[in-house]
Amino acid sequence: RQLLVKASTLPSQSRPGVLLTIHDQTHLKQLEAMRREFIANVSHELKTPLAAVKGYAETLQLGAIDDTEMAPHFVNQILAQADRLERLIADMMHLARAQDRSQPAEPTDVPVLPVIQECCETYQPVAAQKNIELTLQPFDESIAILAEREALLTVANNLVGNALRYTPEGGHVTVSCQTEDELVSIAVADDGLGIPLEDQERVFERFYRVEKARDQQYGGTGLGLAIVKNIVQSFGGTMRLKSMPGKGSTFEAVLPASQTAAPQLSKTSIG
Numbered sequence: 001r002q003l004l005v006k007a008s009t010l011p012s013q014s015r016p017g018v019l020l021t022i023h024d025q026t027h028l029k030q031l032e033a034m035r036r037e038f039i040a041n042v043s044h045e046l047k048t049p050l051a052a053v054k055g056y057a058e059t060l061q062l063g064a065i066d067d068t069e070m071a072p073h074f075v076n077q078i079l080a081q082a083d084r085l086e087r088l089i090a091d092m093m094h095l096a097r098a099q100d101r102s103q104p105a106e107p108t109d110v111p112v113l114p115v116i117q118e119c120c121e122t123y124q125p126v127a128a129q130k131n132i133e134l135t136l137q138p139f140d141e142s143i144a145i146l147a148e149r150e151a152l153l154t155v156a157n158n159l160v161g162n163a164l165r166y167t168p169e170g171g172h173v174t175v176s177c178q179t180e181d182e183l184v185s186i187a188v189a190d191d192g193l194g195i196p197l198e199d200q201e202r203v204f205e206r207f208y209r210v211e212k213a214r215d216q217q218y219g220g221t222g223l224g225l226a227i228v229k230n231i232v233q234s235f236g237g238t239m240r241l242k243s244m245p246g247k248g249s250t251f252e253a254v255l256p257a258s259q260t261a262a263p264q265l266s267k268t269s270i271g
């Protein structure tokens with residue numbers, strides 16, 4: 001533990017003496033170390049694509065621009081690295097917002113089904129491209145949580161996006177939702193790469209990536225799960241992970257159910 005001990009002399013009225021004050025600085029020091037590590041990570045992550053952009057642009061400037069075979073390749077690399085920078089910045093903004101306690105989230109009743117449907121529709125083309133079967137298991141449309149719609153969509157998008165990214169061609173990704181007492185569990189299961197046991201705790205840390213995922217081909221930022229965990233915690237929920245290398249992973253966001261949401265009538269039962 002880091003203790004800061006301050007000694008000050010007391011004014012000598014009736015009895016002279018020394019006042020010792022002890023402050024436990026452990027938490028402060030930890031926060032400071034985390035902040036420093038985060039800034040080091042951010043600058044490293046931003047510098048890599050930026051150096052590539054500069055390198056390709058300089059090569060073009062030095063004459064490659066007239067090389068009709070190579071020039072388009074360099075331009076494509078510049079665009080790809082600029083895309084990566086854009087994703088990194090967007091993810092960092094998301095994370096900053098999720099962590100910003102001066103702007104507390106304003107939870108409302110959020111029916112889960114439409115959000116999960118929107119997420120699956122967004123990712124259907126990505127799944128089709130990799131020949132992955134993306135399935136939404138039907139669930140009760142009255143299930144609602146106390147959260148923010150956009151934040152829940154971010155959680156679902158990150159989990160489904162990861163499942164598709166870390167599942168090889170021809171795999172399966174299934175999204176489901178069920179209630180457990182006062183809780184709602186939203187699960188995204190894949191039969192992809194899986195995560196070794198020793199990495200499972202750490203994947204929720206900022207910029208932490210399992211060895212294979214560091215490969216450029218996966219194109220992630222290492223921030224997605226940190227964003228997910230922050231959002232889920234800000235609504236009083238927790239994340240669960242079950243995974244086996246080579247078999248697949250199931251990420252589960254467990255969130256408090258909305259107490260007030262009345263079961264909604266489905267369209268067919270109204271008519």
Ligand code: ADP
Nearest residue numbers: 162163166203209210213220221222223224225
């Ligand atoms: P990234 O942008 O790298 O995907 P995340 O924070 O979303 O960052 O995930 C952290 C790491 O966790 C990933 O780099 C990857 O190694 C691992 N991971 C996340 N989701 C899955 C998954 N569904 N299957 C296998 N590994 C995963």
